[in-house]
Amino acid sequence: MATTVKIVDRPAGWKRQSYLWGTVQGLRVTFGHFLRNWPRNLLGRRAQSDIVTLAYPEEKRAYPPRNRGLHRLMKRADGQVRCVACMMCPTACPAHCISIVPEESEDARIEKRPRIFQIDELRCVVCGLCVEACPCDAIRMDTGMHAWPTIRRADAILDKEELLSRGEISSATQGGAGLFWREKK
Ligand code: SF4
Ligand code: SF4
Incomplete structure (x- = not known):
């Protein structure tokens, strides 16, 4: 097949x-938005439809x-970790x-529990696969919180106590129907 060359007209x-002229037109749009929104900003009457940016973190x-936020560990009805x-x-x-x-x-109904449970939030890629993999609804990412900025790398490693501090009681069947039967016994 013959190669064709597209000739582009020079302006x-x-x-x-x-x-x-293009610069003037761009500036006209920019100043148009500025003049329209600046008095509203000044008077505290922001119209969400006019301004697409947010004054984070105030707003x-x-x-x-389904947002994946900071991890947390869930608890059983008696307060023990579900993991x-x-x-x-x-x-x-x-x-x-x-x-x-x-x-x-120590609970005879539970074979194991985590003595140490750590998540390095600086390495985490927020994929949610840990939540998907857990058979006991023990780990969730539904906090709506971000991992906070840290100065020391060690501060980004969340331990069990930290993860449990955001945990709530989950009534999901622990580990499937078989374990549920054992718990009810
Ligand atoms: S599985 Fe994904 S979301 Fe969970 S800790 Fe690992 S990287 Fe983070
Ligand atoms: S998958 Fe769930 S139960 Fe298993 S170690 Fe992780 S948090 Fe614990």
Whole structure:
């Protein structure tokens, strides 16, 4: 197949060649928005439809329900952590940012629980695979919060107590129907 060359017309006339006219038109739009919104800003009467930017952090846009925020660990009805240290979430995590050290639980109905549960929020890529992998509704990302900025890297590593501080009681069936039957026994 023969190659064809598209000839592009060069702009003619001083208006197009100098870009002056295009610059003037752009500035006209910019100043038009400025003059329209500036008095409203000054008087505190912002119209959301006129101004597309937000004065963050004073103003915040509501996140959609499926937003993935800062992690939290959920609790059982008696306040114990729901996590059974099954290692599904660190296995699924593509960033290898979850560290769990399991221990035996004093509760005979529960085989294991995490002694150490850490998430490095600086390595986390907020993919949500840990939440998807968890069979017990033990880890969630529904806080609507961002990982906060830190000066020291160590401060970005959230430990079990920190993750549990945002946790609430979950009534999801723990670990599937089999364990539910054992719990009810
Ligand atoms: S959201 Fe993704 S990257 Fe972050 S801890 Fe969970 S699995 Fe790992
Ligand atoms: S997948 Fe759930 S139960 Fe398993 S270790 Fe992670 S948080 Fe705990």
